[in-house]
Amino acid sequence: MVAIVTGGARGIGAATARRLAADGMAVAVIDLDEAGCRTTVDAIKEAGGSAIGVGADVSDADAVAAAVERVVAELGTPAVLVNNAGVIRDNLLFKMTDSDWDTVMSVHLRGAFLMTRAVQAHMVEAKYGRIVNLSSTSALGNRGQANYAAAKAGLQGFTKTLAIELGPFGITANAVAPGFIVTEMTQATAERMGVDFEAFQAARAKETPVRRPGYPADIAHTISFLASEGAGFVTGQVIYVAGGPRG
Numbered sequence: 001m002v003a004i005v006t007g008g009a010r011g012i013g014a015a016t017a018r019r020l021a022a023d024g025m026a027v028a029v030i031d032l033d034e035a036g037c038r039t040t041v042d043a044i045k046e047a048g049g050s051a052i053g054v055g056a057d058v059s060d061a062d063a064v065a066a067a068v069e070r071v072v073a074e075l076g077t078p079a080v081l082v083n084n085a086g087v088i089r090d091n092l093l094f095k096m097t098d099s100d101w102d103t104v105m106s107v108h109l110r111g112a113f114l115m116t117r118a119v120q121a122h123m124v125e126a127k128y129g130r131i132v133n134l135s136s137t138s139a140l141g142n143r144g145q146a147n148y149a150a151a152k153a154g155l156q157g158f159t160k161t162l163a164i165e166l167g168p169f170g171i172t173a174n175a176v177a178p179g180f181i182v183t184e185m186t187q188a189t190a191e192r193m194g195v196d197f198e199a200f201q202a203a204r205a206k207e208t209p210v211r212r213p214g215y216p217a218d219i220a221h222t223i224s225f226l227a228s229e230g231a232g233f234v235t236g237q238v239i240y241v242a243g244g245p246r247g
């Protein structure tokens with residue numbers, strides 16, 4: 001089975017790519033530049049798995065078409081697609097620029113749309129597919145993230161519609177909505193706020209029912225379940241993986 005993970009060079013995407021490879025899938029790691037995918041691809045190969053790195057900006061239609069074609073040619077028909085690539089451009093609304101808004105919409109929403117449209121053609125033909133989109137607890141609203149919250153809530157509507165349209169073809173679509181996860185994305189947020197990352201993690205852990213921050217492996221584990229054949233009756237769902245009901 002072949003899986004595609006976007007934004008797989010680091011963080012949640014890298015952990016997911018490694019996990020799906022450990023589950024026995026050949027993984028295409030897509031990220032902005034191919035060289036950036038090397039660490040993840042090498043880790044998979046060292047563990048005995050199979051992977052390729054593909055450079056593509058998921059918000060660029062031509063790049064997406066070329067990337068998916070390459071995956072099909074080199075690995076075969078994709079059975080799993082994880083739309084994980086993401087960026088943040090946090091700002092309070094009155095300071096948020098047009099570009100802050102457009103960049104976040106482009107990568108999360110347009111990116112997931114372009115990737116899914118390109119990949120579903122192959123899944124429909126194969127009458128099988130598992131699509132997992134990365135939402136966030138920010139979809140419920142988060143100060144300084146009007147753009148990101150709108151995109152992550154948008155991905156939930158996108159997911160539910162995919163479930164309805166693609167279900168008849170043996171394809172499921174679900175969203176995973178992580179709470180606070182320790183990655184370079186949240187490290188950058190701490191730095192921007194002038195807070196020590198360890199202290200930032202401790203503060204978030206304190207307000208989380210399970211009293212710890214989340215790690216990329218927590219998200220990869222849930223994605224692994226949704227990507228499995230046995231999860232074929234679970235579709236159109238949003239699973240919050242946040243150490244509590246609301247993160």
Ligand SMILES: NC(=O)c1ccc[n+]([C@@H]2O[C@H](COP(=O)([O-])OP(=O)(O)OC[C@H]3O[C@@H](n4cnc5c(N)ncnc54)[C@H](O)[C@@H]3O)[C@@H](O)[C@H]2O)c1
Pocket residue numbers: 006007008009010011012013030031032056057058059083084085086087107111134135136137177178179180181182183184185186
């Ligand atoms: N870290 C968290 O706390 C958290 C919480 C909820 C949701 N998420 C979501 O999970 C996903 C992964 O987050 P992360 O923390 O691992 O982030 P990260 O910043 O560590 O990694 C994101 C990856 O996406 C890649 N990327 C960015 N724009 C791209 C584009 N246009 N085309 C291709 N690749 C692109 C980056 O190069 C990077 O490798 C994102 O969608 C994020 O919004 C993260």
